[in-house]
Amino acid sequence: MAGDRLSATLFALADPTRRGMLARLAQGDATVSELAEPYDMSLAAISKHLKVLEGVGLVSRGREAQWRPRHLEAEPLKDVWAWLDDYRRFWDRSLDMLGRHLETMKQAGPENSDR
Amino acid sequence: MAGDRLSATLFALADPTRRGMLARLAQGDATVSELAEPYDMSLAAISKHLKVLEGVGLVSRGREAQWRPRHLEAEPLKDVWAWLDDYRRFWDRSLDMLGRHLETMKQAGPENSDR
DNA sequence: CCTGTATTCAACCTAATAGTTATCAACCAA
DNA sequence: TTGGTTGATAACTATTAGGTTGAATACAGG
DSSP: OOSSHHHHHHHHHSOHHHHHHHHHHHTSOBOHHHHHTTSSSOHHHHHHHHHHHHHTTSEEEOOBTTBOOEEEOOHHHHHHHHHHHTTHHHHOHHHHHHHHHHHHHHHHOGGGOOO | OOSSHHHHHHHHHSOHHHHHHHHHHHTSOBOHHHHHTTSSSOHHHHHHHHHHHHHTTSEEEOOBTTBOOEEEOOHHHHHHHHHHHTTHHHHOHHHHHHHHHHHHHHHHOGGGOOO
């Protein structure tokens, strides 16, 4: 995958297993075994997936006895959002139109709502 | 890459060349040669990148004489946005606090707003 | 110290990516 | 029909992704 941060982040997200692990972590920190539980896959494979996520800063690891609980770090998702936001106008016509509508109403004043 | 649509879309986006081509298309339709121009890469390679983008529906092709002008189709980005939106609260603290606030108000009932 | 639990690391395999060059096809224009 | 331009396809190659198994490490408890 390419060297820039955004590419690496998107690449990390482009795998359902890794997204699943993020979803799990969104509900709270979890150990590797807990994260592995839903998947029919060796722990080593899970460990690798986690390394990818850690590599782009989406996950951090703590330590507690022999466990290395993982924590979600969503900050890199900001970059994804920022990129995506530039394209919003292309996919959400109605939102665009709603935006214009609200702008229009704002300019017209609250006393002038349609219906 | 995995079979699901979202994974494929994210994968397609996880390449700076492909994102660059989308950025170019965001300014208007373009031929393959025009899309290739900024890159030090064979046309065949560009063609392949385009095929990836077309494969996930991010780009469509028209025809005009010997040209196959490409067009941006941003609809698949909706899915990305929808996925991302679930994580917004993790990076946007203030929005999170607003969310909690709204939850609190909802639980308390409308008659019981603070202040 | 020994054992069990949790996790990582190393070596290996296979399939897919991302690039190459060379060939082919479609179209316009003379 | 012969070119010239535009683009797609095929065949090949190197690298990486993502999985495996088996050994190594780190820690807690008896």
